Amino acid sequence: MKFSSLTDRVRGSAADVWDSHYAAVAAQRRGEDVIVLSVGDPDFSTPPEIIEAAVRALHEGDTHYTEVIGIDKLREAIAQQHQQNCGQDVSRDNVAVTSGAQNALFATSLCLAETGDEMIVLQPMYVTYEATVQASGATLVPVVLDAKSGFKLDADSLRAAITNKTRAIFYASPSNPTGIMLTRDELQAIADVAIEHDLWVVADEVYADIVFESEFHHMAALPGMAERTVTISSLSKSYAMTGWRVGWAVGPTALIRNLEKLSLCMLYGLPGFIQQAGYYALKNAGKDRDAMRDIYRQRRDLLLREFESIPELKALKPDAGMFLMVDVRGTGLSAPDFVQQLYQYCGVSVLDATAFGASAEGFVRISYTIAEADLLEASRRIRAFIESLRRLERLA
Numbered sequence: 001m002k003f004s005s006l007t008d009r010v011r012g013s014a015a016d017v018w019d020s021h022y023a024a025v026a027a028q029r030r031g032e033d034v035i036v037l038s039v040g041d042p043d044f045s046t047p048p049e050i051i052e053a054a055v056r057a058l059h060e061g062d063t064h065y066t067e068v069i070g071i072d073k074l075r076e077a078i079a080q081q082h083q084q085n086c087g088q089d090v091s092r093d094n095v096a097v098t099s100g101a102q103n104a105l106f107a108t109s110l111c112l113a114e115t116g117d118e119m120i121v122l123q124p125m126y127v128t129y130e131a132t133v134q135a136s137g138a139t140l141v142p143v144v145l146d147a148k149s150g151f152k153l154d155a156d157s158l159r160a161a162i163t164n165k166t167r168a169i170f171y172a173s174p175s176n177p178t179g180i181m182l183t184r185d186e187l188q189a190i191a192d193v194a195i196e197h198d199l200w201v202v203a204d205e206v207y208a209d210i211v212f213e214s215e216f217h218h219m220a221a222l223p224g225m226a227e228r229t230v231t232i233s234s235l236s237k238s239y240a241m242t243g244w245r246v247g248w249a250v251g252p253t254a255l256i257r258n259l260e261k262l263s264l265c266m267l268y269g270l271p272g273f274i275q276q277a278g279y280y281a282l283k284n285a286g287k288d289r290d291a292m293r294d295i296y297r298q299r300r301d302l303l304l305r306e307f308e309s310i311p312e313l314k315a316l317k318p319d320a321g322m323f324l325m326v327d328v329r330g331t332g333l334s335a336p337d338f339v340q341q342l343y344q345y346c347g348v349s350v351l352d353a354t355a356f357g358a359s360a361e362g363f364v365r366i367s368y369t370i371a372e373a374d375l376l377e378a379s380r381r382i383r384a385f386i387e388s389l390r391r392l393e394r395l396a
């Protein structure tokens with residue numbers, strides 16, 4: 001039987017990078033001594049009072065269809081937060097509730113572009129972006145953030161990538177995998193290009209609540225950008241709610257109306273009790289969110305300290321999030337070999353960052369989504385692995 005070309009476009013090219021991660025998770029389930037640092041799912045449980053809000057809503061009978069675009073009070077809470085962040089006058093009419101940020105990214109991509117168009121994506125990029133952008137029929141045009149510059153944006157390469165087919169610029173800041181944020185100047189460079197060429201900007205901000213010390217700047221807050229920016233976020237990372245699938249897009253009302261039409265045929269509304277819990281989280285669980293952020297920061301600092309004394313590994317200090325990028329080329333191994341051997345000999349699973357784009361070649365992504373004691377054990381094993389590489393080198 002035949003399938004449509006869409007199924008090819010959404011296949012993505014980095015799928016096999018997860019094989020080693022799935023193998024590690026399976027081994028862990030079998031009870032083997034494996035430490036999994038290859039996943040982007042917070043280890044924290046969802047704060048209990050958020051769970052209680054969902055249970056309460058269930059008992060109160062919130063088990064029916066809901067408004068496809070999201071319940072009013074959740075949309076209002078998201079609009080209020082956006083207004084505080086961006087200083088923009090927005091209402092619930094600017095908000096679409098979606099099944100996680102991923103669903104918002106996908107639906108937005110379908111609304112913004114079609115076959116023959118081009119969409120620019122800053123690279124390294126989150127693994128689903130390739131399929132998400134290509135599902136629309138548009139061509140993905142990567143703009144590479146060079147590892148040598150610390151994954152900074154070069155405004156000239158952005159300008160050089162623009163053609164008369166360009167419709168939008170996609171990026172995640174803070175980034176997955178790098179944890180680096182775009183600075184105010186970098187955002188302004190994107191904004192200048194977008195305004196000059198009348199482009200959309202899709203700003204994926206799922207890690208914006210897990211920023212450690214610097215100030216986070218929102219694209220929609222820049223002059224002239226609210227009307228062309230789609231801000232995408234979710235509760236997944238910041239409130240340890242990945243499985244609840246509460247996300248959203250904030251943007252111009254015309255876009256939100258189009259997202260609603262898409263949601264009607266793709267999602268048909270998020271469960272009401274889930275939205276009630278999401279509302280509770282946004283309104284009442286800021287302290288839990290900040291406490292988790294502080295723990296991520298301690299873990300990041302622990303890993304940075306550990307790797308400082310291993311000259312073969314060059315860690316890149318993340319501004320935010322739950323991932324640390326480490327350049328492993330100093331070990332003499334390629335990233336795929338490093339990943340494979342580290343797992344084989346030491347039972348530590350990390351991710352080859354090439355999955356996020358060629359510009360991350362030579363890096364591995366290490367998630368700090370496990371407790372400090374386990375992170376210390378993981379870094380002890382990594383150190384032992386590097387020492388064994390040194391011994392082999394001396395023997396050679």
Ligand SMILES: Cc1ncc(COP(=O)(O)O)c(C=O)c1O
Binds near residue numbers: 175204
């Ligand atoms: C940059 C980025 N965007 C979107 C997502 C998807 O998030 P959600 O769980 O809200 O769909 C992820 C998840 O890892 C991510 O890292």
